[in-house]
Amino acid sequence: MKHIGKARAYTNIALIKYWGKKDEQLILPMNSSLSLTLDAFYTETEVTFDPALSQDCFYLNDRLQNKEQTKKISKFLTIFRNKYSISHYASVDSRNFVPTAAGLASSASGLAALAGACSAALSLELSPQELSKLARRGSGSACRSIFGGFAEWRKGDSDDTSFAVQVPASSxxxxxxxxxxxxxxxxxxxxxxxxxxxxxxxxxxxxxxxxxxxxxxxxxxxxxxxxxxxxxxxxxxxxxxxxxxxxxxxxxxxxxxxxxxxxxxxxxxxxxxxxxxxxxxxxxxxxxxxxxxxxxxxxxxxxxxxxxxxxxxxxxxxxxxxxxxxxxxxxxxx
The missing domain is CATH 3.30.70.890 (GHMP kinase, C-terminal domain)
Incomplete structure (x- = not known):
């Protein structure tokens, strides 16, 4: 049976920057950071876990990406597969309304949307904190795009303690x-x-x-x-x-x-x-x-x-x- 989910996430711009990792594998930052999520740029991603697929495939803005470009997506999908015991490969269809790799946080919205879509596809009903931890594994700043408004990424010292939280700001x-x-x-x-x-x-x-x-x-x-x-x-x-x-x-x-x-x-x-x-x-x-x-x-x-x-x-x-x-x-x- 296919498992399908879709999500939208917006860019966040750090006002207090994250700059440097103390753990490259887990993407644990050297310092905590703070951002503001904005409405102008966003990513929509649909994920289909499909038993008929023999490998992951990644479409960005309707274009099939090559093996190297799909590698990062597959690595992230494998985190979900291992953590939630699903063996299927997936098709990822992502539409990026952000200029890619130009310093406009396209990876933040992209990986946050992918985390949300995976959670929805597998009916996991994850908390924002759990989604933030998972999004971080794809791209550090993505953990902040789980939240609207101001978000603080607490650096932590392990996979379980490094995540973003909402910063209360009323209206x-x-x-x-x-x-x-x-x-x-x-x-x-x-x-x-x-x-x-x-x-x-x-x-x-x-x-x-x-x-x-x-x-x-x-x-x-x-x-x-x-x-x-x-x-x-x-x-x-x-x-x-x-x-x-x-x-x-x-x-x-x-x-x-x-x-x-x-x-x-x-x-x-x-x-x-x-x-x-x-x-x-x-x-x-x-x-x-x-x-x-x-x-x-x-x-x-x-x-x-x-x-x-x-x-x-x-x-x-x-x-x-x-x-x-x-x-x-x-x-x-x-």
């Missing part, structure tokens, strides 16, 4: 927006995985990063508890700059910044001088995200539209957590 999180400035949506020269490992292994600045990140997390949670936008923005911006600073101390040094990344960061500072409170952050890619209050989002968008093509600008609001959907194959039989 304040719904007053926040983020402007994505897509300066480049092509594949990165240095992947997040490779960049992290090089930084942890070789960067002279890395130990300072770990100390600062722990302090930053506490400041961010305090700002959220107090609904203090400027305090949250200031710590998010400084945390991003320090994360990217570690890459310059790696051997060999590297950076994810492009000339347009620097241009966007300088424009954010200009916005603040003009009285529009906003703060930038960047993940492992050249694209810049600007945190802003919803009441100021139109002014911010108008300012940046004078400097960037409007196709490069996308506004996002606070997004929901993982959503279980009705599979298309079942809908066809209604």
């Amino acid at each position: 304040w999180e719904n007053e926040l927006s983020m402007l994505f400035i897509l300066v480049n949506d092509t594949q990165k020269d240095v992947s997040s995985r490779d960049g992290m490992k090089r930084t942890v292994d070789t960067s002279i600045f890395y130990q300072g990063w770990l100390t600062g990140a722990a302090d930053d997390l506490e400041l961010a949670k305090q700002a959220i508890a107090e609904n203090n936008f400027s305090a949250l923005g200031e710590v998010a911006e400084s945390n991003a700059l320090r994360m990217h600073g570690t890459t310059l101390g790696a051997v060999p040094p590297f950076t994810y910044w492009s000339p347009d990344s620097l241009k966007a960061m300088n424009l954010v500072r200009s916005c603040r001088m003009r009285g529009i409170p906003c703060y930038f952050t960047m993940d492992a890619g050249p694209n810049v995200k600007v945190l802003v209050q919803k009441k100021d989002q139109e002014k911010l968008y108008h300012f940046f539209s004078e400097h960037f093509n409007e196709k490069q600008l996308i506004l996002a609001n606070t997004g929901p957590g993982l959503e279980i959907l009705k599979p298309e194959r079942l809908m066809d039989n209604d």
Whole structure:
């Protein structure tokens, strides 16, 4: 008998970054992190465990992926197979509404959606915490996309203690927006995985990063508890700059910044001088995200539209957590 499940998960953007692993196999992070889930980019994934299949197959945006591209998906599916005693191979059909590998958290939404779809297909009814642990095994930041709004990934020290939790924020999180400035949506020269490992292994600045990140997390949670936008923005911006600073101390040094990344960061500072409170952050890619209050989002968008093509600008609001959907194959039989 076939087992079919489908789920949608949204990207999250870390305000306090996860940067570095202490266990590559289990994907246990060196530091805890905090993110905001957003509604503009998402992944929908349908999984079919099928006894007729002789191997896993992976379709991304309706294209069958090759053996190397399917390898990561198969590895993740095997975690479910081993944990929940199912022997079937699976067909995975994923539609990614995120530019892949451009620093926009496509792996976070992708693996969170895959975890949710597997759980639904096997009728596991897993708790958000259990789903978060499983999503983490596919991509670290995916554990945070199980939740809407603010989420904290507690680093833990084992497979069972490393997972994300909701950060209480009442309705304040719904007053926040983020402007994505897509300066480049092509594949990165240095992947997040490779960049992290090089930084942890070789960067002279890395130990300072770990100390600062722990302090930053506490400041961010305090700002959220107090609904203090400027305090949250200031710590998010400084945390991003320090994360990217570690890459310059790696051997060999590297950076994810492009000339347009620097241009966007300088424009954010200009916005603040003009009285529009906003703060930038960047993940492992050249694209810049600007945190802003919803009441100021139109002014911010108008300012940046004078400097960037409007196709490069996308506004996002606070997004929901993982959503279980009705599979298309079942809908066809209604």
